[in-house]
Amino acid sequence: MNIMQFNVRLAEGGAAGVALDLHQRALRQGLSSQFVYGYGKGGKKSVSHDSYPQVMKQTTRLTSMANLALFRLFNRDLFGNLNNLYRQVTRTEGPVVLHFHVMHSYWLNLTEVIDFCERVKAHKADVTLVWTLHDHWSVTGRCAFLDGCDGWKSGCQKCPTLENYPPVKVDRAHQQVEEKRQLFRRMLALGCQFISPSQHVADAFNSLYGPGRCLIINNGIDGATEAILADLKPMTVTTPRPKIAVVAHDLRYDGKTNQRLVREMMALGDNVEIHTFGKFSPFEGTNVVNHGFLTDKRQLMSELNQLDALLFSSRVDNYPLILCEALSIGVPVIATHSDAAKEVLEKSGGHTVDESAVISLVQRTKAEIAQAVFGTTLGEFSARSRKAYSGQQMLEEYVSFYQSL
Numbered sequence: 001m002n003i004m005q006f007n008v009r010l011a012e013g014g015a016a017g018v019a020l021d022l023h024q025r026a027l028r029q030g031l032s033s034q035f036v037y038g039y040g041k042g043g044k045k046s047v048s049h050d051s052y053p054q055v056m057k058q059t060t061r062l063t064s065m066a067n068l069a070l071f072r073l074f075n076r077d078l079f080g081n082l083n084n085l086y087r088q089v090t091r092t093e094g095p096v097v098l099h100f101h102v103m104h105s106y107w108l109n110l111t112e113v114i115d116f117c118e119r120v121k122a123h124k125a126d127v128t129l130v131w132t133l134h135d136h137w138s139v140t141g142r143c144a145f146l147d148g149c150d151g152w153k154s155g156c157q158k159c160p161t162l163e164n165y166p167p168v169k170v171d172r173a174h175q176q177v178e179e180k181r182q183l184f185r186r187m188l189a190l191g192c193q194f195i196s197p198s199q200h201v202a203d204a205f206n207s208l209y210g211p212g213r214c215l216i217i218n219n220g221i222d223g224a225t226e227a228i229l230a231d232l233k234p235m236t237v238t239t240p241r242p243k244i245a246v247v248a249h250d251l252r253y254d255g256k257t258n259q260r261l262v263r264e265m266m267a268l269g270d271n272v273e274i275h276t277f278g279k280f281s282p283f284e285g286t287n288v289v290n291h292g293f294l295t296d297k298r299q300l301m302s303e304l305n306q307l308d309a310l311l312f313s314s315r316v317d318n319y320p321l322i323l324c325e326a327l328s329i330g331v332p333v334i335a336t337h338s339d340a341a342k343e344v345l346e347k348s349g350g351h352t353v354d355e356s357a358v359i360s361l362v363q364r365t366k367a368e369i370a371q372a373v374f375g376t377t378l379g380e381f382s383a384r385s386r387k388a389y390s391g392q393q394m395l396e397e398y399v400s401f402y403q404s405l
Contacts, residue, residue: 141173
């Protein structure tokens with residue numbers, strides 16, 4: 001079996017982590033696998049490019065920069081295609097799986113991608129198309145995340161926020177949504193099987209394109225993280241002052257980090273110690289420790305392992321891996337209500353909480369938080385969570401799925 005994974009980024013973001021882990025696990029099992037990505041920082045080659053085998057940067061810097069500049073006006077990527085891969089795919093002996101992940105965000109024109117798939121399928125019948133939906137982009141006119149908006153159900157008539165990712169200056173979503181959905185119908189006509197890590201994304205997709213069109217395979221933690229976790233012993237004894245983690249790529253973005261909640265925690269003073277992990281932290285205080293954006297996963301996991309809980313208040317995630325990782329090392333998660341957090345926590349017996357309950361919870365001990373959120377002892381919670389988020393299980397489900405097609 002020959003597999004090609006496609007994602008806009010190589011090693012940055014949750015979707016990239018899933019796609020890259022599938023690629024590496026496939027190689028370790030003796031399968032033929034290649035990872036095709038759009039670009040790294042500034043449209044250049046990813047800084048991680050040389051760290052992984054069989055990876056290929058697809059989009060020129062000029063293309064990604066042009067798409068970035070023009071997206072704010074046109075609400076879609078105007079340039080970029082996969083045509084240079086046509087001969088490679090069609091001349092490969094044996095079945096080929098083209099597995100798409102995040103195909104938006106300034107690297108490919110969607111129409112060009114669908115045209116490519118149609119030409120490939122017409123030339124080589126044993127090409128299988130798979131698309132994992134890591135966000136809601138497939139159902140909206142523009143946005144990758146709903147952030148509480150139901151406008152997609154009525155054709156994105158008026159976007160409530162132009163800053164929702166990816167941001168724009170002019171709202172054209174209502175003009176483009178039906179054309180975009182027609183492109184996804186063309187993919188379905190080619191036999192493309194859509195998958196999502198989360199039920200709420202699958203439900204949205206199926207409501208538009210038909211029951212059973214999108215199936216569920218949950219994300220799992222990657223092999224490198226599993227190796228790190230094996231070396232970490234869960235911490236059961238902590239200081240009297242609870243230490244609470246707040247993790248986000250950009251800590252300023254309220255969609256990912258509820259700014260009001262964090263500031264209410266800061267107002268607790270010596271009753272709690274807040275540890276932030278991410279860029280551009282706007283939080284400064286005597287009870288705040290800003291660690292910055294840690295690219296070394298071992299360092300991040302080691303730091304989290306010293307803490308009592310992780311506060312998760314994002315409204316714009318799908319199936320967040322940071323929750324799987326924190327839970328796997330025995331760090332309880334206090335998550336405000338969202339479909340994404342609910343799905344992840346339920347796998348280890350937990351539940352989300354109302355925002356009004358957060359301030360009380362963050363002042364409790366680690367064991368008390370585990371009991372309140374997961375309904376069991378800290379030891380039982382840790383043991384249960386270690387088993388719940390297996391990356392190997394994710395790969396086996398995908399490979400079995402490839403073969404069934």
